[in-house]
Amino acid sequence: TTIVFFEPDGTRREVEANPGESLMEVAVRHGVEGVDADCGGVCACATCHGHIDPAFFGRLLAMNDTEDAMLELVEDQRAANSRLLCQIQVGPELDGIVIKLPGVRR
Numbered sequence: 004t005t006i007v008f009f010e011p012d013g014t015r016r017e018v019e020a021n022p023g024e025s026l027m028e029v030a031v032r033h034g035v036e037g038v039d040a041d042c043g044g045v046c047a048c049a050t051c052h053g054h055i056d057p058a059f060f061g062r063l064l065a066m067n068d069t070e071d072a073m074l075e076l077v078e079d080q081r082a083a084n085s086r087l088l089c090q091i092q093v094g095p096e097l098d099g100i101v102i103k104l105p106g107v108r109r
């Protein structure tokens with residue numbers, strides 16, 4: 004499954020993902036800039052925030068209340084297509100998805 008990330012500076016990174024990985028794990032494994040994943044993937048930090056390709060956004064499982072609340076931490080970067088990448092599992096239906104990384108704020 005091919006995933007395309009745009010790093011905060013606009014660099015395009017096309018990487019391979021394994022089924023069952025989260026999009027956060029894919030980014031970290033490939034050293035993609037803009038995903039810190041401070042909490043290790045338990046939906047408690049919002050440093051894995053990404054803007055999801057609108058063509059794929061509707062195919063994702065809906066976010067839960069915890070993810071929605073964590074996204075408030077990045078309210079100034081939040082968009083209608085915002086998700087936390089640790090909450091999205093890779094499957095074949097995501098092949099070719101494009102994710103823009105707004106960059107982690109400190």
Ligand code: FES
Pocket residue numbers: 027039040041042043044045046047048049050051073087088089090
């Ligand atoms: Fe912390 Fe996703 S890695 S919320």
